[in-house]
Amino acid sequence: xxxxxxxxxxxxxxxxxxxxxxxxxxxxxxxxxxxxxxxxxxxxxxxxxxxxxxxxxxxxxxxxxxxxxxxxxxxxxxxxxxxxxxxxxxxxxxxxxxxxxxxxxxxxxxxxxxxxxxxxxxxxxxxxxxxxxxxxxxxxxxxxxxxxxxxxxxxxxxxxxxxxxxxxxxxxxxxxxxxxxxxxxxxxxxxxxxxxxxxxxxxxxxxxxxxxxxxxxxxxxxxxxxxxxxxxxxxxxxxxxxxxxxxxxxxxxxxxxxxxxxxxxxxxxxxxxxxxxxxxxxxxxxxxxxxxxxxxxxxxxxxxxxxxxxxxxxxxxxxxxxxxxxxxxxxxxxxxxxxxxxxxxxxxxxxxxxxxxxxxxxxxxxxxxxxxxxxxxxxxxxxxxxxxxxxxxxxxxxxxxxxxxxxxxxxxxxxxxxxxxxxxxxxxxxxxxxxxxx
Amino acid sequence: xxxxxxxxxxxxxxxxxxxxxxxxxxxxxxxxxxxxxxxxxxxxxxxxxxxxxxxxxxxxxxxxxxxxxxxxxxxxxxxxxxxxxxxxxxxxxxxxxxxxxxxxxxxxxxxxxxxxxxxxxxxxxxxxxxxxxxxxxxxxxxxxxxxxxxxxxxxxxxxxxxxxxxxxxxxxxxxxxxxxxxxxxxxxxxxxxxxxxxxxxxxxxxxxxxxxxxxxxxxxxxxxxxxxxxxxxxxxxxxxxxxxxxxxxxxxxxxxxxxxxxxxxxxxxxxxxxxxxxxxxxxxxxxxxxxxxxxxxxxxxxxxxxxxxxxxxxxxxxxxxxxxxxxxxxxxxxxxxxxxxxxxxxxxxxxxxxxxxxxxxxxxxxxxxxxxxxxxxxxxxxxxxxxxxxxxxxxxxxxxxxxx
Numbered sequence: 019x020x021x022x023x024x025x026x027x028x029x030x031x032x033x034x035x036x037x038x039x040x041x042x043x044x045x046x047x048x049x050x051x052x053x054x055x056x057x058x059x060x061x062x063x064x065x066x067x068x069x070x071x072x073x074x075x076x077x078x079x080x081x082x083x084x085x086x087x088x089x090x091x092x093x094x095x096x097x098x099x100x101x102x103x104x105x106x107x108x109x110x111x112x113x114x115x116x117x118x119x120x121x122x123x124x125x126x127x128x129x130x131x132x133x134x135x136x137x138x139x140x141x142x143x144x145x146x147x148x149x150x151x152x153x154x155x156x157x158x159x160x161x162x163x164x165x166x167x168x169x170x171x172x173x174x175x176x177x178x179x180x181x182x183x184x185x186x187x188x189x190x191x192x193x194x195x196x197x198x199x200x201x202x203x204x205x206x207x208x209x210x211x212x213x214x215x216x217x218x219x220x221x222x223x224x225x226x227x228x229x230x231x232x233x234x235x236x237x238x239x240x241x242x243x244x245x246x247x248x249x250x251x252x253x254x255x256x257x258x259x260x261x262x263x264x265x266x267x268x269x270x271x272x273x274x275x276x277x278x279x280x281x282x283x284x285x286x287x288x289x290x291x292x293x294x295x296x297x298x299x300x301x302x303x304x305x306x307x308x309x310x311x312x313x314x315x316x317x318x319x320x321x322x323x324x325x326x327x328x329x330x331x332x333x334x335x336x337x338x339x340x341x342x343x344x345x346x347x348x349x350x351x352x353x354x355x356x357x358x359x360x361x362x363x364x365x366x367x368x369x370x371x372x373x374x375x376x377x378x379x380x381x382x383x384x385x386x387x388x389x390x391x392x393x394x395x396x397x398x399x400x401x402x403x404x405x406x407x408x409x410x411x412x413x414x415x416x417x418x419x420x421x422x423x424x425x426x427x428x429x430x431x432x433x434x435x436x437x438x439x440x441x442x443x444x445x446x447x448x449x450x451x452x453x454x455x456x
Numbered sequence: 457x458x459x460x461x462x463x464x465x466x467x468x469x470x471x472x473x474x475x476x477x478x479x480x481x482x483x484x485x486x487x488x489x490x491x492x493x494x495x496x497x498x499x500x501x502x503x504x505x506x507x508x509x510x511x512x513x514x515x516x517x518x519x520x521x522x523x524x525x526x527x528x529x530x531x532x533x534x535x536x537x538x539x540x541x542x543x544x545x546x547x548x549x550x551x552x553x554x555x556x557x558x559x560x561x562x563x564x565x566x567x568x569x570x571x572x573x574x575x576x577x578x579x580x581x582x583x584x585x586x587x588x589x590x591x592x593x594x595x596x597x598x599x600x601x602x603x604x605x606x607x608x609x610x611x612x613x614x615x616x617x618x619x620x621x622x623x624x625x626x627x628x629x630x631x632x633x634x635x636x637x638x639x640x641x642x643x644x645x646x647x648x649x650x651x652x653x654x655x656x657x658x659x660x661x662x663x664x665x666x667x668x669x670x671x672x673x674x675x676x677x678x679x680x681x682x683x684x685x686x687x688x689x690x691x692x693x694x695x696x697x698x699x700x701x702x703x704x705x706x707x708x709x710x711x712x713x714x715x716x717x718x719x720x721x722x723x724x725x726x727x728x729x730x731x732x733x734x735x736x737x738x739x740x741x742x743x744x745x746x747x748x749x750x751x752x753x754x755x756x757x758x759x760x761x762x763x764x765x766x767x768x769x770x771x772x773x774x775x776x777x778x779x780x781x782x783x784x785x786x787x788x789x790x791x792x793x794x795x796x797x798x799x800x801x802x803x804x805x806x807x808x809x810x811x812x813x814x815x816x817x818x819x820x821x822x823x824x825x826x827x828x829x830x831x832x833x834x835x836x837x838x839x840x841x842x843x844x845x846x847x848x849x850x851x852x853x854x855x856x857x858x859x860x
Contacts, residue, residue, distance in 0.1 A: 044752075044753070047745055047749060051745075125521035137714050198521060243684075252570070252647070253613045254613045261613070328815070329494075329818075330738065333487055333742065336487050337487060341749060343476055343753075344480055344750070344752075351761075406730070406737055407730060
């Protein structure tokens, strides 16, 4: 029977091409708009590291100005650490794994004369970065704690940079000149782009990953510049790079891996003790306000999903609503227009249930068609978003299988819902009345 | 107007169909009116002038890396060379580009001491040619002179003793006096370090277009002695593009540096406001498609209702109703439905606006958007129904005689 009803549905759709295409078009527009905005929101709020997002915690301690909170509205502690705190907390090695980091940059001068020198972004970090964040390696590996402690000059490159400088070959063991210093390549990452770029959302949560990973504490030896956001509530005391590092300016991030609530509680009390000790040196003038946020909590706190994206999603749901109301109206018109046909079917033995099934299937077919066209529209819509917003959204416009299925599902469910009332009306057409007028 | 009663009673017999259109009109109105409001707000923001001579300005970055790269000598030579190019009006070194999104902010206060609150401001480090290169108008006081300009070392933490601020900044610092009178006053940077205001400029925006204090800027008389520098260049009208090429070639002659990031200010503005421009385009598309969907829905349902009432229309015509009466019937019917729709719509519009205000801190809508939206939506309904109504007049009175 199902196949027969589907056949009937398509026959009925073809019989009234204008009205049918109007319905399909309306559903398609609604689905297209919603899927476009849902995709952007879905990717913005995606979990970038689902396998361990609950074990990774961002560390915040309140080292800010005694007169003003870092964030007046929420009272949240500063979103980054000072050099002093990053170094102390790292050196304490109290968590299962920990990483401190910052953004920097410098000039790369390739040995190959054919490649011009160029400027690159550098992620200053410590060895456990790669292990904690599950980065894929193409060649070699990261570095261990002794490298960080002895300030060894090693780097990990991204695949892109390796291709640019070494033509894509295995460059492990080779030398590279960055920021005027010689480094030995120990590893090359395979393509890796967490969305959002959760480990540091300060300069654009959807930015590209930096091209060079370099041991964190080399910042001090080579006086590497601070490229991320730097915030100070008081000026450095004294002149020069050392004074800047020792100041209360924040520019550094720290993540720790804590595998269970006990470890988390232990680490939290370690943080509180640390701050209490620092207070004895006259630092941390504000009340104790430390925070450990796991990956998703941190994304929430940093408001990674753009307001504009949320707004567009709500608007597109209302848009879908209008399209559905439209479809209800048109289906109603259509089914009532078929009154005599329904009357005839009822008279020759179709039960109310049969008529109901037949028409719900017709509504679902319209929905399915609308959903398919809607997916095409969503694809066009996402290309449109790309052309409007530029590179910034490159990582946010992938329409994956889950999203496509969701689109079809929404189209089916909503069109069946939209079909309920018209179908109910169709079932209640009394056969006698209709046959009389034939 | 006598028809109103019968039309209304006829409508009540098909409540659901009418209600569907009314609700659809209500939602359409809520979305359209809020979109128009947001479009207006955003386009006002994108039109704010930066204070620069935008059409004729550009900037370029240079990062030295060689062992013998002398920052100070290079900067001095670069500036002299760039200024010698014909078509260049003025060229300076600067630490940040207005409207570009990246820069340096400090806070100025009128009383020394950490316990006093300051006013946030963008910092631009320029020399005595700053006003000329940026195209700024000096409203009061005077410009920097060559002897004011110092060389700022990396990680320097002190500030020069002179400063030029925008009119908006002066008015924020000294709200009780005319901005011109703030010339000569002392303000404090870093809580305690005094700077004397020597001049007031009309307008210069901060690098961050979304910042509440975007009109607050200060000029600090200094060059920065760093290997990575940015030059801001203003050209004679119409000569920007040719000059850009020449400047890039000139700087690239020095092989001990990377020359990069040459952009016109027009490009920077476009990029900084890209989110706004995109939003405006998206919402415009939404408005247009939504209007089409809703009108087509009205056309569809009206045609359907005309078809159903063929006999009724025929009888009315046979009894003496003119074509205009038939049109009037459908138009009035639609107006009643739209009327209910826009009343519902007014409520929904306000609700959506309140939601957006609360959740996304958008400014509340001006009241007059609502009545205008109501009228426009009614007009759209009338236009949409006109076609089917016109078609209804083609029904011959004779149809009344065909069946009983």
